[in-house]
Amino acid sequence: MDKAAGLAMIRARWKDIAPAQKYDVDFFRPEDAPGVVRLITEIYGEKYPVEDYYIPERIIAKNASGDVVTMVARTPGGDVVAQAAIWRTSSPNPNLYESGQMMVLPDYRKTFALWHLNKLVRRCVDSRPEIHGLFGEAVTNHLTIQKTAPIFNLKPCALEVALMPDGAYEGEGAGKKRVSCLTLAAVYRDRRQALHLPAVCRDDLMPILSLLALDRETTFSSGAVPSEPESGITLQRFDAAGVIRCHVDGIGADFSDCVRDIDRDAGAVSVVEVFLRADTAAAPWAVSVLRERGFFLSGFVPLWFGADAILMQKLSVAPDFDTIKLHSPEAQALGERVRRDYQRVQT
Amino acid sequence: MIWEKGMSVTVQNLKSLMIEAGIDVDVVKALDPAVPLLKQGFDSFDLPAFSAAVESRYDITISDRDVLGLRTLDDFMTFVSKHAVSAFAER
Numbered sequence: 001m002d003k004a005a006g007l008a009m010i011r012a013r014w015k016d017i018a019p020a021q022k023y024d025v026d027f028f029r030p031e032d033a034p035g036v037v038r039l040i041t042e043i044y045g046e047k048y049p050v051e052d053y054y055i056p057e058r059i060i061a062k063n064a065s066g067d068v069v070t071m072v073a074r075t076p077g078g079d080v081v082a083q084a085a086i087w088r089t090s091s092p093n094p095n096l097y098e099s100g101q102m103m104v105l106p107d108y109r110k111t112f113a114l115w116h117l118n119k120l121v122r123r124c125v126d127s128r129p130e131i132h133g134l135f136g137e138a139v140t141n142h143l144t145i146q147k148t149a150p151i152f153n154l155k156p157c158a159l160e161v162a163l164m165p166d167g168a169y170e171g172e173g174a175g176k177k178r179v180s181c182l183t184l185a186a187v188y189r190d191r192r193q194a195l196h197l198p199a200v201c202r203d204d205l206m207p208i209l210s211l212l213a214l215d216r217e218t219t220f221s222s223g224a225v226p227s228e229p230e231s232g233i234t235l236q237r238f239d240a241a242g243v244i245r246c247h248v249d250g251i252g253a254d255f256s257d258c259v260r261d262i263d264r265d266a267g268a269v270s271v272v273e274v275f276l277r278a279d280t281a282a283a284p285w286a287v288s289v290l291r292e293r294g295f296f297l298s299g300f301v302p303l304w305f306g307a308d309a310i311l312m313q314k315l316s317v318a319p320d321f322d323t324i325k326l327h328s329p330e331a332q333a334l335g336e337r338v339r340r341d342y343q344r345v346q347t
Numbered sequence: 348m349i350w351e352k353g354m355s356v357t358v359q360n361l362k363s364l365m366i367e368a369g370i371d372v373d374v375v376k377a378l379d380p381a382v383p384l385l386k387q388g389f390d391s392f393d394l395p396a397f398s399a400a401v402e403s404r405y406d407i408t409i410s411d412r413d414v415l416g417l418r419t420l421d422d423f424m425t426f427v428s429k430h431a432v433s434a435f436a437e438r
Contacts, residue, residue: 082391108391148392148395148396148399
């Protein structure tokens with residue numbers, strides 16, 4: 001089944017859901033899958049950016065594999081009136097989950113459904129040892145998602161500038177006005193590890209580390225060219241969003257050449273993101289290479305590789321920092337620091 | 348003012364906390380403490396955000412059962428006063 005078939009099936013079965021029904025909050029069951037598709041379709045129409053969520057059997061498979069943990073508010077008749085989820089995402093670390101997909105039918109927005117769902121998400125995270133941390137990417141054209149950060153103790157750790165096309169859920173529009181995302185993270189199960197950070201970014205990174213309160217052996221330096229000859233880089237292209245995301249799992253002496261090639265191949269792509277593994281002594285040197293090519297510091301993402309990541313960005317579009325809405329004082333301070341670093345790198 | 352255990356909790360304390368939690372200032376200013384929050388402009392994200400802020404600020408846990416009784420600002424004030432102080436007394 002593809003998205004079109006999934007939508008056709010849901011529309012053929014469509015029935016109105018009565019308001020003000022009682023509901024139970026529970027983990028997803030396979031029989032909830034059509035209700036999840038119906039919920040997403042009612043809220044987003046055909047514009048939700050992930051095709052899998054229009055196809056019931058894929059939702060069932062993802063929950064069965066543990067790649068997604070969906071939680072639902074279910075009426076006695078089996079209708080799904082709200083949901084939330086955590087899921088494995090583009091991070092290379094299978095123990096780091098993303099949190100979100102909070103959706104409530106309009107008739108149930110004056111209920112406690114989302115409160116109960118968020119409590120269940122929190123209990124789920126607390127009880128599953130394989131979940132070491134959560135992160136979320138909150139759009140900054142409104143504050144709604146950012147408001148839920150304290151529920152999961154998520155702290156602002158990066159600002160992904162101009163990450164998404166305006167009207168991102170239409171799946172197109174790269175090059176139009178873009179929306180930035182505030183990255184928030186929480187670490188629940190940590191282990192002490194080394195952290196090699198660039199001295200030039202010390203003042204920008206220290207506030208983030210302080211918020212996250214991680215157990216790290218942190219060294220700030222300018223780094224050195226690594227002895228390893230080859231870098232290990234995985235590259236993901238999100239063409240509809242106009243984004244390239246690079247995971248640098250190993251930093252080699254060829255890193256400058258690799259970055260040059262990425263830069264060249266990016267062409268008109270709006271945003272290039274580089275996640276640099278931060279437990280290797282060459283990480284500060286790699287940051288200096290990136291800065292020379294116009295990358296600025298976007299932030300720090302704990303556990304991204306298992307090890308933490310330094311997040312750098314380069315833009316081919318002019319960011320509109322003035323339209324970025326950030327709720328907490330910590331997020332606002334982070335936004336200012338990212339803006340200053342962007343300006344520093346441009347000059 | 349920083350709240351410390353044993354101190355009383357006021358409507359103004361909780362309204363300030365709502366604003367810190369990101370709830371629209373105009374909604375907060377217009378709140379009638381005796382009327383259900385969900386009938387006064389709170390949306391589905393506001394209640395979890397405010398409840399999390401209450402738990403964090405006053406070091407208490409709101410259970411699934413507790414929340415059924417927390418409809419109004421007055422309900423929250425009574426709950427916080429009772430539970431935060433009793434938590435203090437137990438230590």
